[in-house]
Amino acid sequence: MPWSRISGSVSTPKVDVAIDMGNPFLNLTVDGFLKIGTVAATRAAAEDAYHILNKGNVSRRNFEDMLKKMCREGVYWGTIAGLYVGAEYGVERIRGTRDWKNAMIGGAVTGALVSAAGNNKKDRIVIDAITGAAVATAAEFINYLT
Structure with a gap:
């Protein structure tokens, strides 16, 4: 029986923002906050846009609610990510091993x-x-x- 194989690779674009707070701990914490906060805000925007378009009710109030949810989700998840990255880095520095x-x-x-x-x-x-x-x-x- 004939068969075929598909070979290839998928690569995603990599975006890095260099923020120098003068301290590696702060640099990593802020980087984690910004990256995960952006992902969370984007997810909230996509989810709300889907619900708004699905209902067919596009209004200024819906848009404002969507922006509030984006900010709330971005700050919440960004804070958790920053806390995690900072804690992991701090433990690494204390233990002296990675x-x-x-x-x-x-x-x-x-x-x-x-x-x-x-x-x-x-x-x-x-x-x-x-x-x-x-x-x-x-x-x-x-x-x-x-």
Whole structure:
């Protein structure tokens, strides 16, 4: 039986913004905030644009609501990303080594802080710390595979 194979590669454009805050910790934190905040704002804009066009009701109020949601989502996710990147870098500097354990500790710290800021109880904070550590560690291992 004949068969064929498709071979090729897909590359995505890479955008880097150089921001020099005078400190590597601040540079990485601001970079994480801006990159993930932009992704979150773009996702919110696409989602709201779809809902607005699906309803067929384009108005100034819908547009203003969409902008507010974009800002809210961008700041929220950008803050979490900045916190994670800063925590991971801080752990790396304290430990003096660069490995997956930094991601795990950074994820746990980020999960716990975000949960505590939401006025959650102790059990929920611990669960969120474990979740943050698991997600960050899994992402780090996936990065190693690619």
